[in-house]
Amino acid sequence: MKGSLPKMKVIVDLCVVPMGVGVSVRKYVTECQKVLQEAGLHHQLHAYGTNIEGEWDDVFAAVKQCHERVHAMGAPRITTSIKVGTRTDREQSMQDKIDSVARK
Amino acid sequence: MKGSLPKMKVIVDLCVVPMGVGVSVRKYVTECQKVLQEAGLHHQLHAYGTNIEGEWDDVFAAVKQCHERVHAMGAPRITTSIKVGTRTDREQSMQDKIDSVARK
Amino acid sequence: MKGSLPKMKVIVDLCVVPMGVGVSVRKYVTECQKVLQEAGLHHQLHAYGTNIEGEWDDVFAAVKQCHERVHAMGAPRITTSIKVGTRTDREQSMQDKIDSVARK
Amino acid sequence: MKGSLPKMKVIVDLCVVPMGVGVSVRKYVTECQKVLQEAGLHHQLHAYGTNIEGEWDDVFAAVKQCHERVHAMGAPRITTSIKVGTRTDREQSMQDKIDSVARK
Secondary structure: OOOOOOOOEEEEEEEEEEEOOOOOOHHHHHHHHHHHHHOOOEEEEEOOEEEEEEEHHHHHHHHHHHHHHHHHOOOOEEEEEEEEEEEOOOOOOHHHHHHHHHOO | OOOOOOOOEEEEEEEEEEEOOOOOOHHHHHHHHHHHHHOOOEEEEEOOEEEEEEEHHHHHHHHHHHHHHHHHOOOOEEEEEEEEEEEOOOOOOHHHHHHHHHOO | OOOOOOOOEEEEEEEEEEEOOOOOOHHHHHHHHHHHHHOOOEEEEEOOEEEEEEEHHHHHHHHHHHHHHHHHOOOOEEEEEEEEEEEOOOOOOHHHHHHHHHOO | OOOOOOOOEEEEEEEEEEEOOOOOOHHHHHHHHHHHHHOOOEEEEEOOEEEEEEEHHHHHHHHHHHHHHHHHOOOOEEEEEEEEEEEOOOOOOHHHHHHHHHOO
16 A cells, blocks of 8 residues: 555553453463564563554554454453554654653 | 464454644544545444444454554554454344343 | 632543453443433443543542442452543533534 | 442553643653652553552542643643453452463
8 A cells, every 4th residue: 555654663552351251361361471472572561451562563463363362262252452552753662651751 | 374263353442542733633533434434344433432343354454544544644643542342152243232232 | 629620521431341240241231321321421322332421520420330330230350441531622522523523 | 338339449550641732741641640649549650551559539539630630731632541440359459460460
């Protein structure tokens, strides 16, 4: 497509919620961490999701694989929340975002 | 790819927020509606986002194109919220979800 | 409280997800609709949540009551996603937001 | 107790996005961190939001104050994303959630 950026860097916040598998979802979250590691994506777990940075296509391929794996583990239903940040004015890493506030 | 579902139907809720373009974001939201229409995806605008249903790859290709177009229109930064629902137990459309509650 | 706005109108998008109750969450969503109705809040269900408008305190009291009721119905765990919009430049209703895009 | 829990502990993920103030929102995020500190709430900044834990009313009073302060700083419009977790089966802190996955 003309006009599309060949590469688009993205910072994502991902929270995958398997439904119909009981109250503890730890093993599914752990599996998603493995997906991100295998994908070689820089990521950081926090108490309500995981920050990920990388190229758009790589990050969203991993998100899709999280759904596939969690279904394959037996979860019949998944609801996921994603925040997606892109910018064209400058490069910014996850650490930059934290540092810029912490410095103040 | 072994282990991946050949097709995965998804219901998505999408809210694209352009930053650094002033307080009114109407024209960017309108452009995203156009992207969804051009992609032939079933979608429904509401007061805080847009519901979309379709195959995973088609829906996320459209989401990526929303970011590309909104940047191309001059927005230097975008933060987007996405909810993603998949299920393997049964088919469910956006309208089914609304009907199942409304019937009660 | 000094410095606080006496009233702050808010448009909210609410998606309550009970966990540990099986795959169907319809009855819990229906109960939340009842909470909003009883609270007299203008609201509109869509396929991935409910738009609500009202004063900040009224809306968030209702959101809290949704959690209380869904727990009282037996759900041991709830994860909820909320989007919250406020603006000081002008009044805007949920319908205004939809109309401004649809008009284009 | 009529229906409502006297106390309800909550883990929240908060992401406040001021609109109409240009591309950099650092000073507004920093102000929200100050609100959380002044409120005495346990919180942890990450690259796409802030995790907060505390009693429901205390946490949401702080969220409201974030909106009030960010408007008072000049932002005419704010869109905020919140995830809210409550559970009645057991106590769980933000650190517990991270540890349970990291241990695996």
